[in-house]
Amino acid sequence: MSQASLTLSELNRQVKDAIRTHLPETYWMRGETSDVRRNRNGHCYLEFIEKDAVTQSIIAKARGVIWSNVFQMLSAYFENETGQQFTSGMNVLVRVSVEFHELYGYSLTVVDIDPSFTLGEIARNRQLVLKQLEEEGVLTLNRELALPELTNRVAVISSPTAAGYEDFCDQLANNPGGLVFYSKLFPAIMQGDRSEASIIAALEKIFQYRDLFDAVAIIRGGGASSDLSCFDSYLLATNVAQFPLPVISGIGHERDVTVLDIVAHTRAKTPTAVAEFFIARLTRTATELISLEERMVSESGSRLLKEQTDLFSLSKELVHQSSLMVQKEMAAVQQLSGKMKYGVRHLLQHQSHVLENRAQFIQMVSPVNILKRGYTLTLKDRKIITSLQGLSLDDVIETRFRDGSSTSVVTGIKKPEE
Known part of the structure; x- marks a missing residue:
């Protein structure tokens, strides 16, 4: 080499x-x-x-x-x-x-x-997440939801062993007004790398039973203040912002306001403060209902008194009008009675004349009067015979005269020659 x-x-x-x-x-x-x-x-x-x-x-x-x-x-x-x-x-x-x-x-x-750099980065990241939520039109959706007047059914997202959760439950149970709250815990991991996914999973479970609750409380107590990064995440924020129930946050960190706090309906500093929020709201509603009840009782009493007075006046008027009407009807009845008496009397007189005429006629045509005038009556079986058709040979007949009667036997029948 x-x-x-x-x-x-x-x-x-x-x-x-x-x-x-x-x-x-x-x-x-x-x-x-x-x-x-x-x-x-x-x-x-x-x-x-x-x-x-x-x-x-x-x-x-x-x-x-x-x-x-x-x-x-x-x-x-x-x-x-x-x-x-x-x-x-x-x-x-x-x-x-x-x-x-x-x-x-x-x-x-x-x-x-240099801690100030990290603080700036945290703030910058929060602003980026908030800007994205605003651009998507979801930043204020949860804040715009109306809390029910009777907000006492609360779904709670928290660690079941957290001191803050116990404080929350004790505060609700021992409220000075004795108000009744119904809370249901949906357990979640509230710190560490898995907290974001765990809280979102709890929200999804609550969503399945959303008709049973008035609001959601996301509370965190007893954890280190350093574990706040998940509450600044876009994914958790967008889930909370679009959740159909009002979300109340109380993650126990006073100095910093997280993205979750901003998108939630209401932010409270601690779990106890969240409980106090629900108590104060229900107390206000109860006070308004009591006031409304008292006003209704008072107004009902006044209205009832007025109706009784009106009814009494109406009753007197009805009695007066009824008296006048009765008098009027009695006068009409008396007038009608007089007319009926006159009519009946006239009718009776007329009928009496008719009966007298008929009696005279009957008297005139009676057999007695006929006999008195010299006529006779022929009877067979006590029935008057007016034609030869009613006779046969050997019939026994009775002849009545003015002064008596005779009995005969038919020995011959002679019809007039035609």
Whole structure:
């Protein structure tokens, strides 16, 4: 070979010397943290990555380390300034020294951090999510929903072991007005990488029973304030914004307002404050109902009194009118009675004259009167015979005269000659 060869260790030493010679200082670097872990000695090992702004694919990566004495100081400072723990998935501005080790290769050693950069990135990401939601027309949808007047059926998304959930339930159960609330827990993971998917899954379960609830409470108590990243996610925000029931948030972080807080119908600082919100609303509704009831009773009493007075006046008027009507009808009856008496009397007189005439006629044509005038009557079997057709030879007949009667036997019948 025309050129001398190098062993790997010799080459790595030259790389190390070259980096030390040409990159001797420390440098402020922007990057995203990944795979952050702390070992038992207190050293923090991680990776720094950079993603393409459009495709989000990783375009650069470097191994990093924060030695225990530095990490203890920087992590406390970072959490105090940002309210969040130093963890994976954060955009950070760190001061690093470039290192190259013959055995472990290229790495970046962190010596300082600027929390204000991370705060700015968090705020910037929130603004990007809010802008996207606004462009899609869903940002204020949940806030525009009307809470029912009687909001006492609450679906709760929380960790079942969280102290905040217990505080929420105790506050509802022991409210000073003795109001009755019905709450149902839909368990979810409220911190960590799986929290976003877990909360969305709980919302989907509630959606299946949405007719049984008036509102949804998303509460988080007892967790670290650093675990807020999921509440700034676009996917969770768009689910909450478009949920058909009003969502009340109480994730227990006073300093920062998350995207979830903004898209929710109402934001309360803590789980207890969420319970107080429901209690205050139902108390106000109960007070309004009591006031309405009292007003209805009062107005009903006044209306009833007025109706009784009107009814009494109407009754008096009816009695008066009835009396006048009775008098009028009695006068009409008396007048009609007089007319009927006159008519009956006239009718009786007329009928009496008719009967007298008929009696005279009957008397005139009676057999007695006929006999008195010299006529006789012939009877057979006590029936008057008016024709020879009614007689036969040997019939016994009776002849009546004015002064008596005789009995004869028919010995001959002579018909007049034609």
